Amino acid sequence: xxxxxxxxxESSSRVASHKPPLxxxxxxxxxxxxxxxxxxxxxxxxxNSAQVRVIDASSNSGPIDSYQDSTALAYNxxxxxxxxxxxxxxxxSTLSLDKAGTRQTLVAAKNILTAGKQYTEIVAGxxxxxxxxxxxxxxxxxxxxxxxxxxxxEASNAGPIDVYMVPPRARLSNTSPIATSLxxxxxxxxxxxxxxxxxxxxxxxxxxxSAAARLFSGPQVDYPSGTARTTVLIDRQSxxxxxxxxxxxxxxxxxTDADAQ
Numbered sequence: 001x002x003x004x005x006x007x008x009x010e011s012s013s014r015v016a017s018h019k020p021p022l023x024x025x026x027x028x029x030x031x032x033x034x035x036x037x038x039x040x041x042x043x044x045x046x047x048n049s050a051q052v053r054v055i056d057a058s059s060n061s062g063p064i065d066s067y068q069d070s071t072a073l074a075y076n077x078x079x080x081x082x083x084x085x086x087x088x089x090x091x092x093s094t095l096s097l098d099k100a101g102t103r104q105t106l107v108a109a110k111n112i113l114t115a116g117k118q119y120t121e122i123v124a125g126x127x128x129x130x131x132x133x134x135x136x137x138x139x140x141x142x143x144x145x146x147x148x149x150x151x152x153x154e155a156s157n158a159g160p161i162d163v164y165m166v167p168p169r170a171r172l173s174n175t176s177p178i179a180t181s182l183x184x185x186x187x188x189x190x191x192x193x194x195x196x197x198x199x200x201x202x203x204x205x206x207x208x209x210s211a212a213a214r215l216f217s218g219p220q221v222d223y224p225s226g227t228a229r230t231t232v233l234i235d236r237q238s239x240x241x242x243x244x245x246x247x248x249x250x251x252x253x254x255x256t257d258a259d260a261q
Contacts, residue, residue: 050113051085051139052095055253057124057154057234063100064123069093076100080234082255090115095134097123107132118257120230124154124185131185137257138190141226147195148228148257151179152187155233155250158215159184160205165198168220172201172209181205195225202233202250216250226260 054066056077066073066083074083077100096108107123107130118137125131135152142148151163163179166172179188182205202216203209211217216233223229236251 047116048090049087050090050115051118052088052113053083053085053118053120053255054097055082055120055122055232055255056080057122057232057253058127058130059235059237061097061099061106061123061127061130064106065098065100065102066121067094067096067098079237080251080253082232082253085118088113088119095121095132097130097132106130109134120255122152122154122232124234125156133185135187135230137230138228139258140228141258141260142192142228143226145195145225146192147223147225148190148192149178149223150188150190150228150230150257151182151200152230152232153182153184155202155215155235156184157235158202158204158233158250161215161233162203162205162207162209163188164201164203164209165193166201168197168199172211172214175201175209177209190228193223195223195227197222200231200252216252218252221254224260226258228257228259230255230257 052068052073054074054077056064056079059079063076063078065075066077068088073086073088077083090113092110092112094108095111097106098104099106109132111134113119118139120135120137122133123130138148153161160181160183162177163182164172164175164177166175178191182188197220199220200218201214203213204215207213232253233250234253236249
């Protein structure tokens with residue numbers, strides 16, 4: 001929610017220049033109070049509802065619709081995509097994933113959502129064995145000078161993995177992993193790291209770090225102070241699934257949980 005200003009700064013200053021000082025001061029105070037009320041209304045709406053986003057990590061389910069009880073959260077969500085946060089009713093409800101365009105439920109579970117909190121709902125696994133996970137997200141900024149990252153392993157073909165955050169010009173072989181033996185369906189929890197630029201690299205668990213062994217090597221990404229991110233690792237869909245190269249084995253979905261205020 002945003003307070004709307006009816007004139008440009010230039011036109012407002014021209015009009016204001018012809019008004020008595022006391023009238024201009026009173027109008028300025030009124031404008032500040034209106035803007036504050038608008039911002040307060042936005043915060044109240046956020047605090048009175050939960051926020052839910054949905055990530056589709058199920059490679060063969062086809063497009064899906066997401067529901068909270070009978071209320072739609074998202075339509076026609078494809079593999080490897082994520083929604084933004086959607087305001088959702090707090091309390092106990094059923095979060096379900098349906099075949100797109102139908103009310104044929106593929107997977108569902110009861111959840112207790114708390115007003116003012118953020119959640120990520122992940123659907124993963126095969127169509128015959130779909131799994132639904134709801135995670136509580138970090139909604140406050142990371143400490144000053146640090147960022148927070150949470151990695152979720154939903155790459156079922158990769159198995160357990162080791163996760164690295166590699167700084168620029170650093171060798172993978174000289175970098176310590178931020179997580180080891182991360183099993184499919186598990187997550188690291190939030191890990192705080194000094195802010196900066198990093199490349200996310202993923203290797204099979206226990207394998208000596210080398211470029212040739214990487215299942216995934218992301219671009220250099222800037223992680224500013226205070227940011228919090230969730231990265232979900234999923235199987236890459238290949239045009240030749242019987243013979244994917246190691247660099248094509250995994251893809252990453254990164255979503256924003258919080259930014260510095």
